[in-house]
Amino acid sequence: MDTRPLEGRSAIVTGAGRGxxxxxxxxxxxxxxxxxxxxxxxxxxxxxxxxxxAAGGQGCAIALAADVTDExxxxxxxxxxxxxxxxxxxxxxxxxMGPQVFGSDGGGRGPKFWEVDPALWLRAVTVNxxxxxxxxxxxxxxxxxxxxxxxxxxxxxxxxxYLPGSGSYGPSKAALEANTSIMARDLEGTGVTAxxxxxxxxxxxxxxxxxxxxxxxxxxxxxxxxPAVWLCSTDADGVSGMRFxxxxxxxxxxxxxxxxxxxxxxxxxQVKSVAIYPKDGKPRIG
Amino acid sequence: MGVLDGKVVLVTGGARGLxxxxxxxxxxxxxxxxxxxxxxxxxxxxxxxxxxxxxxEAVVPxxxxxxxxxxxxxxxxxxxxxxxxxxxxxxxxxxxxxxxxGDFYGDAPKFWxxxxxxxxxxMEVNxxxxxxxxxxxxxxMIEQGFGRIVNITTAMDAMYASGMGGYGPSKAALEAHTAIMARDLEGTGVTAxxxxxxxxxxxxxxxxxxxxxxDALIQPEAMQGPAVWLASDASSxVQGRRLxxxxxxxxxxxxARLEKCSAPCAWPQLGRQAILPGNIRR
Numbered sequence: 001m002d003t004r005p006l007e008g009r010s011a012i013v014t015g016a017g018r019g020x021x022x023x024x025x026x027x028x029x030x031x032x033x034x035x036x037x038x039x040x041x042x043x044x045x046x047x048x049x050x051x052x053x054a055a056g057g058q059g060c061a062i063a064l065a066a067d068v069t070d071e072x073x074x075x076x077x078x079x080x081x082x083x084x085x086x087x088x089x090x091x092x093x094x095x096x097m098g099p100q101v102f103g104s105d106g107g108g109r110g111p112k113f114w115e116v117d118p119a120l121w122l123r124a125v126t127v128n129x130x131x132x133x134x135x136x137x138x139x140x141x142x143x144x145x146x147x148x149x150x151x152x153x154x155x156x157x158x159x160x161x162y163l164p165g166s167g168s169y170g171p172s173k174a175a176l177e178a179n180t181s182i183m184a185r186d187l188e189g190t191g192v193t194a195x196x197x198x199x200x201x202x203x204x205x206x207x208x209x210x211x212x213x214x215x216x217x218x219x220x221x222x223x224x225x226x227p228a229v230w231l232c233s234t235d236a237d238g239v240s241g242m243r244f245x246x247x248x249x250x251x252x253x254x255x256x257x258x259x260x261x262x263x264x265x266x267x268x269x270q271v272k273s274v275a276i277y278p279k280d281g282k283p284r285i286g
Numbered sequence: 287m288g289v290l291d292g293k294v295v296l297v298t299g300g301a302r303g304l305x306x307x308x309x310x311x312x313x314x315x316x317x318x319x320x321x322x323x324x325x326x327x328x329x330x331x332x333x334x335x336x337x338x339x340x341x342x343e344a345v346v347p348x349x350x351x352x353x354x355x356x357x358x359x360x361x362x363x364x365x366x367x368x369x370x371x372x373x374x375x376x377x378x379x380x381x382x383x384x385x386x387x388g389d390f391y392g393d394a395p396k397f398w399x400x401x402x403x404x405x406x407x408x409m410e411v412n413x414x415x416x417x418x419x420x421x422x423x424x425x426x427m428i429e430q431g432f433g434r435i436v437n438i439t440t441a442m443d444a445m446y447a448s449g450m451g452g453y454g455p456s457k458a459a460l461e462a463h464t465a466i467m468a469r470d471l472e473g474t475g476v477t478a479x480x481x482x483x484x485x486x487x488x489x490x491x492x493x494x495x496x497x498x499x500x501d502a503l504i505q506p507e508a509m510q511g512p513a514v515w516l517a518s519d520a521s522s523x524v525q526g527r528r529l530x531x532x533x534x535x536x537x538x539x540x541x542a543r544l545e546k547c548s549a550p551c552a553w554p555q556l557g558r559q560a561i562l563p564g565n566i567r568r
Contacts, residue, residue, distance in 0.1 A: 071402055071403075107562075112424075113417065113420065113421060113424070113463070113466060113467050113470050114420070114421040114422075114425055115421075116417075118355035118417070118421060121418075122353070122355075122410065122414045122418075125409050125410075125414055125459065126406065126409070129409055129413075130402070130405060130406045130452075133397070133452065134405075136397065136398065137397065137398045137402055140398040157559055157560030157561075158553055158556050158559060159554065159559040160560050161462040162462040162463070162465035162466050162469075162552045162554075163466070164469045164470055166466075168413075168414070168417070168459070168463070170462050170463075170466065171413060171458075171459035171460070171466070172413075172459060174455075174458040174459050174461065174462040174552075175409065175413065175452075175455035175456060175459040176455070177458065178445045178454050178455040178458040179397070179446075179452070179454075181446035182397055182448045182454065182455070183397055185448045186396040186397045186398070186448050187396075200560065200561045201560040201561035202560070202563065213563040214563070217563035218563060245561075247561050266446075267445070267446045267458075268442060268445075268553040268556055269446075270556055271442045271555055271556065274441055274443040275440075275441030275442075275443055275484065275485040275486070276441075276484045276485035276504070276532050277485055277486065278485075278486065278498050278499070278502035278503060
């Protein structure tokens with residue numbers, strides 16, 4: 001068993017200042033990767049950086065304040081990452097505005113759709129759906145040129161995508177889920193994979209208020225570490241267009257049993273209702 | 287006498303394509319139409335066509351940008367000022383895959399070759415636009431105790447078809463959001479449903495450069511029957527469904543017709559749903 005399977009890899013984790021992003025950054029660093037922590041919130045970055053350095057050793061991580069929806073800033077940040085730690089070989093799109101920004105209780109109770117601030121609804125779509133598209137657009141050409149890469153998008157449970165009271169959180173994640181499928185298809189044959197990784201239910205992050213459930217009963221952010229590390233390892237070469245549920249991850253299983261237990265195809269190909277195409281059309285779907 | 291006599295319907299993207307086809311059918315059934323579009327010239331022409339069907343009082347053209355909060359709200363308020371109410375909102379305006387490539391079924395750009403702005407614009411117009419319009423219209427509809435929100439999305443697999451940029455993802459967002467709208471509107475007399483053609487339709491979104499003969503596409507008129515029905519009193523029990531126009535079979539009794547052409551919004555049929563702590567019900 002390779003104890004440092006990510007040695008030599010360079011990773012960007014967005015939203016790495018706290019929560020799932022921070023946990024995944026620690027997991028990657030502890031397994032040998034050099035990690036760039038991105039967050040829009042400069043204040044939380046230093047504390048997160050200290051944790052990642054503690055997990056991976058001095059010099060394994062850098063922190064950059066950046067807004068993933070600002071095209072120029074995104075390009076500059078990726079250039080800076082490339083210059084300081086190489087790559088990036090891995091992009092984990094974790095940054096998101098959660099249901100809590102809309103006043104949701106985390107369990108589907110919150111404002112009705114007509115009570116939500118329009119600018120906030122739009123902003124969460126921009127951060128959660130456009131941000132990952134922009135970051136991937138900037139990172140992918142380098143990965144393809146090097147013949148290896150990983151994109152991991154953090155979406156949400158399929159039924160949370162249409163959970164009421166959460167503004168545009170769910171819809172924006174539905175968009176990202178669909179886009180991950182597109183990314184995987186567009187990347188076929190390049191050595192770069194695109195997958196979804198989700199906790200599998202409400203996680204112990206700031207997105208879920210204390211009133212919903214005891215913190216200890218929620219899925220802990222550390223649950224993301226093992227599947228994230230595995231997806232970034234060469235053991236997951238060729239695994240693309242899948243969604244993985246961290247809460248179902250069982251490190252004792254074989255690769256195949258693990259994929260069977262925690263994985264599924266990304267998006268909703270199992271839903272039977274599909275487009276009716278003219279016989280001489282040329283769909284690139286499936 | 288039409289089944290939509292006295293009804294006021296707002297159609298976004300009403301100047302052409304599916305929007306105009308639906309508007310004409312609803313005007314023919316007696317509805318008054320607020321046509322919203324960003325293309326002023328096409329809008330005037332479309333309003334003229336509605337006028338010829340329903341008369342001068344039957345239509346008001348409104349130039350508006352659906353993803354601008356002020357512009358969207360103004361379009362709704364103006365409709366109510368003008369006609370006294372708003373019974374149905376058809377969120378049909380969208381930036382189509384034709385904005386990404388001429389032949390998106392064939393030689394289409396990869397996701398990283400897209401202008402990021404086009405992806406963002408699709409999210410704004412196609413996903414946020416319907417939310418902004420519906421958020422402005424819903425309070426009027428709830429007060430009336432009657433309302434219809436109809437969102438035009440796309441086929442489930444077109445939501446993740448590559449080569450169309452953010453088109454599919456933006457429609458996935460709107461599909462999910464329709465399920466949320468329906469839940470939020472339970473018990474108000476207002477419904478929210480999805481209506482799609484069911485495949486590539488004969489509109490400018492499918493350019494000739496795709497190589498598909500125009501008459502092999504689903505014609506915009508296929509939207510007319512289900513659109514009229516959804517806007518009418520008859521559809522009051524239908525909430526949170528997606529209707530496929532190409533499968534709408536007017537010969538069948540309504541129950542059988544709906545069974546053939548509809549399914550729940552989004553993807554509730556799928557397994558692997560959220561794992562919740564024991565005490566949470568949602």
